[in-house]
Amino acid sequence: MFVLINLKAYPCDPVEIAEIAAEVAETTGVRIAIAPQAADIASVAQIGVETWAQHVSPVEHGSHTGSTLAEAVSRAGADGTLLNHSESRLRLADIDAGLRAAERANLETIVCANNPRQIAAAARLDPDSVAVEPPALIGTGTPVSKADPQIVTDSVEAASGVPVLCGAGISTGEDLDAAGKLGAEGVLLASGVAKADDPRSALEALVDPI
Amino acid sequence: MFVLINLKAYPCDPVEIAEIAAEVAETTGVRIAIAPQAADIASVAQIGVETWAQHVSPVEHGSHTGSTLAEAVSRAGADGTLLNHSESRLRLADIDAGLRAAERANLETIVCANNPRQIAAAARLDPDSVAVEPPALIGTGTPVSKADPQIVTDSVEAASGVPVLCGAGISTGEDLDAAGKLGAEGVLLASGVAKADDPRSALEALVDPI
Amino acid sequence: MFVLINLKAYPCDPVEIAEIAAEVAETTGVRIAIAPQAADIASVAQIGVETWAQHVSPVEHGSHTGSTLAEAVSRAGADGTLLNHSESRLRLADIDAGLRAAERANLETIVCANNPRQIAAAARLDPDSVAVEPPALIGTGTPVSKADPQIVTDSVEAASGVPVLCGAGISTGEDLDAAGKLGAEGVLLASGVAKADDPRSALEALVDPI
Amino acid sequence: MFVLINLKAYPCDPVEIAEIAAEVAETTGVRIAIAPQAADIASVAQIGVETWAQHVSPVEHGSHTGSTLAEAVSRAGADGTLLNHSESRLRLADIDAGLRAAERANLETIVCANNPRQIAAAARLDPDSVAVEPPALIGTGTPVSKADPQIVTDSVEAASGVPVLCGAGISTGEDLDAAGKLGAEGVLLASGVAKADDPRSALEALVDPI
Numbered sequence: 001m002f003v004l005i006n007l008k009a010y011p012c013d014p015v016e017i018a019e020i021a022a023e024v025a026e027t028t029g030v031r032i033a034i035a036p037q038a039a040d041i042a043s044v045a046q047i048g049v050e051t052w053a054q055h056v057s058p059v060e061h062g063s064h065t066g067s068t069l070a071e072a073v074s075r076a077g078a079d080g081t082l083l084n085h086s087e088s089r090l091r092l093a094d095i096d097a098g099l100r101a102a103e104r105a106n107l108e109t110i111v112c113a114n115n116p117r118q119i120a121a122a123a124r125l126d127p128d129s130v131a132v133e134p135p136a137l138i139g140t141g142t143p144v145s146k147a148d149p150q151i152v153t154d155s156v157e158a159a160s161g162v163p164v165l166c167g168a169g170i171s172t173g174e175d176l177d178a179a180g181k182l183g184a185e186g187v188l189l190a191s192g193v194a195k196a197d198d199p200r201s202a203l204e205a206l207v208d209p210i
Numbered sequence: 211m212f213v214l215i216n217l218k219a220y221p222c223d224p225v226e227i228a229e230i231a232a233e234v235a236e237t238t239g240v241r242i243a244i245a246p247q248a249a250d251i252a253s254v255a256q257i258g259v260e261t262w263a264q265h266v267s268p269v270e271h272g273s274h275t276g277s278t279l280a281e282a283v284s285r286a287g288a289d290g291t292l293l294n295h296s297e298s299r300l301r302l303a304d305i306d307a308g309l310r311a312a313e314r315a316n317l318e319t320i321v322c323a324n325n326p327r328q329i330a331a332a333a334r335l336d337p338d339s340v341a342v343e344p345p346a347l348i349g350t351g352t353p354v355s356k357a358d359p360q361i362v363t364d365s366v367e368a369a370s371g372v373p374v375l376c377g378a379g380i381s382t383g384e385d386l387d388a389a390g391k392l393g394a395e396g397v398l399l400a401s402g403v404a405k406a407d408d409p410r411s412a413l414e415a416l417v418d419p420i
Numbered sequence: 421m422f423v424l425i426n427l428k429a430y431p432c433d434p435v436e437i438a439e440i441a442a443e444v445a446e447t448t449g450v451r452i453a454i455a456p457q458a459a460d461i462a463s464v465a466q467i468g469v470e471t472w473a474q475h476v477s478p479v480e481h482g483s484h485t486g487s488t489l490a491e492a493v494s495r496a497g498a499d500g501t502l503l504n505h506s507e508s509r510l511r512l513a514d515i516d517a518g519l520r521a522a523e524r525a526n527l528e529t530i531v532c533a534n535n536p537r538q539i540a541a542a543a544r545l546d547p548d549s550v551a552v553e554p555p556a557l558i559g560t561g562t563p564v565s566k567a568d569p570q571i572v573t574d575s576v577e578a579a580s581g582v583p584v585l586c587g588a589g590i591s592t593g594e595d596l597d598a599a600g601k602l603g604a605e606g607v608l609l610a611s612g613v614a615k616a617d618d619p620r621s622a623l624e625a626l627v628d629p630i
Numbered sequence: 631m632f633v634l635i636n637l638k639a640y641p642c643d644p645v646e647i648a649e650i651a652a653e654v655a656e657t658t659g660v661r662i663a664i665a666p667q668a669a670d671i672a673s674v675a676q677i678g679v680e681t682w683a684q685h686v687s688p689v690e691h692g693s694h695t696g697s698t699l700a701e702a703v704s705r706a707g708a709d710g711t712l713l714n715h716s717e718s719r720l721r722l723a724d725i726d727a728g729l730r731a732a733e734r735a736n737l738e739t740i741v742c743a744n745n746p747r748q749i750a751a752a753a754r755l756d757p758d759s760v761a762v763e764p765p766a767l768i769g770t771g772t773p774v775s776k777a778d779p780q781i782v783t784d785s786v787e788a789a790s791g792v793p794v795l796c797g798a799g800i801s802t803g804e805d806l807d808a809a810g811k812l813g814a815e816g817v818l819l820a821s822g823v824a825k826a827d828d829p830r831s832a833l834e835a836l837v838d839p840i
Contacts, residue, residue: 060219117726125748328512430693508697
């Protein structure tokens with residue numbers, strides 16, 4: 001199971017979370033990555049933890065002030081990028097262009113989507129993985145694997161071979177385990193670790209069942 | 211005169227340009243800043259040059275995946291931020307919210323706009339400065355001070371006291387000088403330095419008249 | 421006082437509301453207009469009531485599939501248009517371009533904004549009027565004139581001569597009266613009439629104090 | 631073959647084009663539809679020609695000022711709607727929501743996309759049809775069937791059973807015929823008729839081979 005911790009724009013210290021994640025990954029052998037804000041990628045990547053961008057722009061080098069170029073996040077140390085997160089939804093054509101931008105910069109990709117139908121569509125754009133996150137569950141503490149397990153199994157079927165992660169409401173090892181049993185190859189989580197009083201305990205408890 | 215070099219998403223080495231800018235600023239005493247992509251802010255700021263973000267998101271800490279938080283670019287070393295560049299135009303309400311976000315993070319601000327009427331509007335939102343960049347001239351090599359000097363003088367009047375920079379087509383010391391004579395307190399430039407064969411000569415020639 | 425009833429995308433019958441508004445306007449002499457969806461403008465305008473668009477696109481004739489051209493809403497019978505409503509916020513440059521588009525098509529204009537600072541900015545773009553609608557109050561039933569009367573007086577001052585309407589939470593004649601006393605020259609309302617069980621009584625009660 | 635004439639925001643008379651289309655459809659038996667601006671749907675539909683919206687918003691009834699509600703365009707007389715035209719590109723989640731909105735209002739749907747990969751994605755969202763329009767060819771007069779016939783055949787394959795239309799550069803009967811031979815079940819066209827000196831001759835010549 002791949003555990004991707006999305007730091008969003010939370011008021012946490014990205015370097016502290018990165019250090020914890022690096023140690024827990026080392027100790028447990030679980031694949032753990034951190035997705036900080038673009039401006040924090042360089043300092044997070046220096047820790048040695050697997051580092052992801054939260055988004056890249058669907059553009060090539062050029063006159064694109066304010067964009068987040070795939071090449072720039074790669075140079076800063078990112079290994080992969082999310083695309084189309086529910087808080088940063090993209091046009092269909094821009095998911096396609098963002099994936100091609102990520103490929104150019106050798107970034108691994110996960111395209112997020114809301115439901116199995118959108119997962120089916122996203123999977124046809126050749127991402128490395130897709131992630132299903134029902135918007136209604138984001139930040140609730142109720143994992144999709146409990147609230148509506150069929151969303152996960154339907155997404156796995158809809159993705160026809162593209163690996164599926166699941167997100168929204170994941171916070172415990174039990175949630176992670178349940179997601180894996182439904183066919184998910186990883187989880188996206190955010191507040192469960194980034195806003196935890198003790199991020200290390202939260203992360204250790206999370207990966208314990210793996 | 212303040213010289214802000216916007217690196218956009220150009221295929222230049224931001225650290226190399228930053229080093230050149232730091233040296234030319236040191237040698238000449240001219241205020242020069244570099245605005246790289248968000249992911250490059252940390253490495254540019256480490257050089258010791260004044261560093262600006264190209265954009266910040268109109269949000270506070272929270273669930274904003276893919277945003278560019280003012281606090282994050284500040285932590286990475288940014289001293290200021292552009293807002294509403296013609297390649298990253300913002301909603302009126304978001305220019306307001308972006309300015310308030312920048313204030314919270316102690317970032318100096320420049321709001322860009324297309325014409326004197328929009329400059330008048332932007333100036334009422336309490337930015338530190340405004341910058342007029344007629345879209346038709348961006349990247350042309352024809353400076354606004356030559357193509358239509360009245361746009362600059364009208365913008366200075368419309369800004370009623372808020373300092374005005376000008377951009378679009380600035381590449382020579384003569385352009386810089388002309389802008390200053392029209393009332394501008396600085397210039398935004400991009401390709402003139404970032405895409406120059408010899409960025410150092412380009413920048414030295416530019417600031418020579420000051 | 422000008423009373424503009426924004427039908428939004430409410431499940432009301434726009435023609436029925438238009439007929440009521442036309443009769444109440446006729447009977448009372450109060451200026452009342454209806455702003456339906458673009459596709460409903462023709463059928464509302466046929467009733468003879470003053471008809472407004474909820475939005476026009478910042479474009480001229482050309483290849484703009486899916487836009488709402490000022491010329492098209494004018495041809496369908498619109499007399500004016502809202503711009504930058506909080507549910508349809510526009511880029512600063514597009515408010516400017518939308519106003520110029522409306523001028524070309526001889527549409528009267530009201531630019532909405534959230535607070536006095538944005539009202540000051542909007543007023544500099546040469547609209548016929550501006551309207552202040554604090555987003556937190558929209559649809560609440562608590563009028564801005566009660567919740568925070570200073571927002572209205574500050575907006576009137578910030579608009580420096582451009583007429584100010586106010587909206588959000590207006591539903592009674594008392595609210596309308598209060599808005600007028602604070603300096604507003606009209607009100608925007610929506611659910612108070614469009615979602616009323618008896619729209620005629622709601623509208624008659626509203627304009628009664630005028 | 632289905633011929634859909636997108637009037638965009640062209641300076642043509644939509645009612646005149648609608649009358650011509652109705653007559654040519656009647657005379658030839660070819661299925662011809664007109665897609666005018668939302669504000670023109672009512673007057674076009676009154677002519678009796680099949681009428682399409684250029685876009686509908688991905689929303690239900692509610693507080694959505696400035697949207698184009700599927701129910702409103704249906705009430706005005708629309709039989710179907712385009713979604714995600716290259717001049718009105720939508721977020722993946724909004725194509726999904728727009729399709730569901732159209733279903734609620736009994737509108738037939740065509741989702742546009744740029745290339746076979748995006749066609750594959752769009753087809754998984756359950757539209758009635760998809761349409762491939764390579765952006766580089768729009769308005770050029772060079773039909774996709776000539777410029778790159780494989781885009782059409784690849785799109786037909788990618789759509790796995792969902793009917794495919796093709797657009798961009800279609801203007802003659804020969805283009806229409808070529809599109810049909812490549813597997814397209816219809817064409818989108820715009821300037822070829824809407825901007826023709828003699829729209830009737832242009833349309834008659836177009837449908838002649840069918």
